[in-house]
Amino acid sequence: MASLSVPINPLPPPVNRRPDVKPEISLTAKERDEEKRRQKVNRKIASQKATSMKLRSEATKAVIGDKSGPSNSKEPLPLLENLRAHIAALRWESALNVFDQLHEQLWYRPDSDIYIKLIVVLGKCKQPEKAHSLFQAMISEGCGVNRESYTALLSAYSRNGLFDKAFSLLEEMKNSLDCKPDVHTYSILIKSCVQVSAFDKVDSLLSVMASQGIKPNTVTYSTLIDAYGKTRKFAKMEATLGEMLREGQCEHDVWTMNSTLRAFGSSGQIETMEKYYDKFQCAGIQPTIETFNILLDSYGKAGSYEKLCAVMEYMQKYYFSWTLVTYNIVLEAFGRAGNLKQMELLFRSMRSDRIKPNCVTLCSLVRAYGKARKAEKILGVLHFIENANVMLDIVFFNCLVDAYGKVGCFVEMKGVLEMMERKGCKPDGITYRTMIKAYKKGGMNSHAKELKGSFASVQKSSPGLERQNLQHSVSRFDSNPAS
Template sequence: MEKHWPSNSIELRSSCSVETFGCPVCYFCPNSWKRVGFFTVNSAKNNSEASKGLQNESKNKLSRILWTEAAVKGIERKAGLTNSTSLWPRAVLDALSDKIEKNQWESALEIFQLLRKQHWYHPKSQTYVKLFQMLGKCKQHEQASWLFKTMLAEGLKPTIDVYTSLLGVYGLSGQLDKAFHVIDEMKAISDCKPDIRTYTVLINCCFRLSRFDLINWVYEEMSYYGLELNTVTYNCIINGYGKAGMLNDMEKALTEMLETGTCLPDIYTMNSFMWAYGNYGQIEEMEKWYDEFQHMGIEPDIQSLNILIKSYGGAGMHQKVTSVMDFMTRRYFSPTTVTFNIIIETFGRGGNIEEMERIFRMMKMQGVKPNCITYCSLVNGYSNAGLLKKIPSILRQMDNSGVIPDTPLFNCIINAYGSAGDLEMMEEMFVKMKKKQCKPDNVTFSTMIKSYTSRGMVEAASEVEDKMRHMEQYS
C-alpha cells in the first residue's frame, strides 16, 4: 500500500473521533479528551450572563473539590483511631474512593475497615471488586487473600467479576498457580463459570510475566468451553506480543483477528501496533501501520499522537516531533499531561534546554498541571546539561503548586547530584526525602552506593549497603 510520508513532515489526517474509550486490560486506554486548542487560550463569550454562569459553576466545582478534600483528610485521620459507627456515609465512601483511585492500598484498607464498622454498612461485591483491582496494581496478593476471606465471612457470594478481579491480583503479583486455582474454583460453581473477560485477564497476566508457553493452553481451554476471542481479547494479545518485541506474532494475531470477520481492529489495535514498532525503533514500520489503520477507517486519537511524539523523540527526529505538535494545533487536539511530559523529556534528553523550558511554561499556561514525572524529566534534562543549580527551583515550584514529590523523583535528584560528584547535596536530598515521608527503595540505595564507590568512599558505601539490607529485612 502506498505511503505518503514527506521527508520533513508526516501525513496526519484531519478527521478525528471524539468518542470516549475504555478498556479493562489493554495498555493503551486513553481517558476522555476534549477537542480544544493546543497552543491557544479560548476566552468566554463577551456576555455578562454567560460569564456569571461560568463563575457560579466554577465556584460550585471548587466548593465540591474543597469539601471532598477536607472529608477525605478527616476520614483518613479517623481510620484506625476511632470506633465510631455513625460517620457520614458520603465522607467515608469518598475517602475510600480517593485512596483506591490513588492506589494507596494501606490507607484504603484502613478506611475499608472503618467502613465495615458503620451501622449503615451493607457488603457489596462491587466494593470488593474495586479493592481487588487496586491490590492487583499494587501487587498485594496476600492482602487480596485476606480480603477474599473477609468477603466470604460477610456472607457475600462471589460473582464472576469478583473472581476475575481476584485472578488479576494473583496474576499481576506473579502468582500464576493461584490464578489458575481461581479458574478451577470457578469451573466448580454452576453459575460462576469463567467467561471471556476472565480468560482475557488471564492472558494479559501471562503476557506480563512472559509466560508465552501458556497462551496456547489458554486458547485451547477457551475453545473447549465454547468461548470465542473478541476484539478486547485480540487487542490484549496484540499488545502483549508488541510489548515483548514479538512483532511477527503480533502481525499474525492481527491477521487472525481480521479473518474472523466479526472482530474488527479499533483504536487500541492501532495504538498497540504503533507503540510496538516505535518502541523498537522501527519508525518506517510505525508510519506504515499508522497509514494502514487509517485506510481501515480508524482515526488517530491523542494517545496515537503521544506515541508518535515519543517514538520520534527517542529516534532523535525532533523535526517530526514539531510536525506532530503543529498537527495537534491545527486539528484542535487538547494535549494531556502525558503529551507535555513526553515533549519535555524529548527536548531534555536531546540537550535543548531552552525548548524544554518553553514547553514547560506552555504547559502551565495551558492549565495542564505538571506531575512528578514532569519534574523528573526537568531534573534529568538539567542534569544532562550540567545545570544542577536549577534543581532547587524545581522543588520550590512543586511546593508552590501542591505537587507532592515521590520516591522516583527523589531518586532522579539524588542521581543527578551523585553523578556530578556533589555528594553533600546528594546526602541532603536523602535527608529531605525522608522528611517528605518518601520511602527510599533499592534504586535510591544503589544510586548512592555507586556514587560513593566511584569516588573511593568505601566506608560510606558500606553503610548504605547495611541500610539497604535492613530495609529488605523488615519490608
C-alpha cells in the same frame, strides 16, 4: 440591501418607563366585605396546601425511618454512597469498615453485587486471602454464587500471583452447571499471566478457549498485542493483530492501536509503526492525545526531530490540548538533542498553560544542562524548585549528582548529599556510584576512595535499603512516559 421596518412610536426601554398608575376604584361596603371574604378563602387554601406538603414530607421521612430501623441507625443512602466512594478509591480498609456498619442496620439485606465489588477491590489491593474470606461470607449469608463472583475471586488470586489457586478455581467453574467461565474470565486470567511473562500458560488458556468454542474479544486481543509488543515478540504480535482484523465480530479500538504503535515505536521500528498508524486510520480509528504522545516519544528517541515537530504542529493545528506527559516527552527529546533554546521555550509554554512540572520534567532539564555543561542553568532549576513546591525523589537527586559531576562542580555535587538529607531522602547505590565515577574522572581518587568506604558501611548497616532504592530508580527510568 433592504432595511428592517421600524415601529412608528417605539416604546423606550422598560427601565426608563414610568410605572403605570391604576386609578383608584371606590368600592361599596358590600364589595369590600366580598373582597375580604375572598382573601380569607385564598389564605385558607394556601395554608391547606402548605400543610399537605409538610404532611407528605413527614410521611416520606417516616417510610425511610421504617426501612432504616430505629432512630439511632444510619440512613441507607449515606452509607451506601460512602461505601461506593471507598470502593472507587480502592480504600479497602475503609470499605470493609463501612460494610461492617451496613451489617448492623435493620434494613440491610445481603447483596451479592456489593460482595463482588469488594472482592475485586481486595484483589487489586493485594489482599487475596481477605477476598477469599469475603467470598465464603457471601456464601454463608445465602447469596447465590455465580460466574461474576467466581471471576472476581479468580481475579484476586491471579493478580497476586496465586496461579495454582486461580487455575484450581477455573477447573471448579468448568465443572459447574451455572458458573462456567466465559471470555471475560479467561481474559482476566490471560492478563495476569502475561504480566509475569507466563506465555506457556497463555497458550494453554487460548487452546482451552478454542476447544470450548469461546472466541477472544477486543480486550483479549488487545491484552495479547500489548504483552507481545512489550516483550519484543513481534511475530506473535503481528499474527494476533492479523487474526483480530480478520475476525469480523471483534472490533479493534484506539487501545489496540496505541499498544501496536507503542510496541514498534519503542523498539525503533518507525516505518512499521507508521504503516500500522495508516492502517488503523483507514479503519476509522481516530488518534487520541495518548496516540500522539506515543508518536512524539518514538520520534524523539529515534532522533527524527523533523517528524516530531510535524506531530507537534498537527496537535496545535487541530487543538489537541497538551498534557504533562506531552510536555515531558518533548522536553526530554529536545534536551537529549542539545536544543536548549527549544527546550526552554517549551518549558515556558508549559508554565503559561498552568501545567505543574513534576520530577520527570526537572530531570529532563537538569540532564540537558549537565550534558551542555551549563552549571548556572542547573542552579536556575534549583531556584525554581524552591518556589514551585515540587516533591523531589531519589531519581531527581541522582540526575542532579550526575549533572554536577559532568560539569565538574564537585563541591556542588557533594552538596547534593546535604540537600537530600534536608529533604529526608536517603542516597542509594546509584548515587554513590555516580559520585565515585565523577571523582575518578576528575582525578580526585582520594575522594573516590573515601566515598567508596562510606558506601560499603551504608550497605552493611542497611542491606535492604540499597536493593529497594535501586529497584525504585530502575522502575522510574524503565517506565514509558507515553504509556
